[in-house]
Amino acid sequence: MQAQSRLLPLLRSPLVGELLAWLFLHPDEQYSVTELAHRLHVSQSTISREVDRLSEADVVREERRGNLRLLRANIDNPLARPLGELLALTYGPVAVLGELLAAVGGVDEAYVYGSWAARYAGEQGPPPRDIDVLIVGAADEDDLADAARAAEQRLGREVNVHQVSARAWGSGNDPFLTSVRARPLYPIDLSER
CATH class of the missing domain: 1.10.10.10 (Winged helix-like DNA-binding domain superfamily/Winged helix DNA-binding domain)
Incomplete structure (x- = not known):
């Protein structure tokens, strides 16, 4: 169970x-x-x-x-x-983010990280106040901002998008990305494409 x-x-x-x-x-x-x-x-x-x-x-x-x-x-x-x-x-991020981000060109991978991903993984703590989303790829920043605003409207909370290149994601040299990888990550299904 x-x-x-x-x-x-x-x-x-x-x-x-x-x-x-x-x-x-x-x-x-x-x-x-x-x-x-x-x-x-x-x-x-x-x-x-x-x-x-x-x-x-x-x-x-x-x-x-x-x-x-x-x-x-x-x-x-x-x-x-x-x-x-x-x-x-x-549970809104599961149902909303994939369809919104699948419509944005240049998104190779996407993950929810931070407090929402931690609660999803079963870690105790207060309810998440926002949704942190990591985008891997080279998407247009305005398109990502539009998707984040649309998600905020549907989810009723702030959505913070942070984009990194595929090279940076794969390198393992960035302290921020190292800390993100060390904590729970929830992969966003982009198969709506």
Whole structure:
């Protein structure tokens, strides 16, 4: 069994937080169990078990099309708005940053570091006040600033972007990057491209 969520201790596990954040921060979309399993890097049976619980609680709606099980957030549930706000503040980076950064040319890799990554990794401490994002590549600074502002709007907190070249990231000579690597890092999935 996974460790208890440090980002939102009300949840059984970080996976439940990621799953709910993805659904509630994309409320107009439907996703198959297969898509969600791939996106969250777990088995389809794991997603199915979690969705069974969430569907039974009327937090998630499902639609069947043959063997395909399509899922979406139940935005008619009275908990939907406050739950969506909590999820944006806690697991939102998982659901939001990848799609925003995938649209920015020149981003080779991206990571969340700092307090959010530490809480995600299970380290105790106060809730993160901001989101620190490391970009590896040669993206346009204005495009990154636009993506950070869009993320701030959706996540309800400051998003700080720090960009380094692929050469600097690979060299290991920079004291800042050495300290970033020594602490938890959460890789951002850029596969939305």
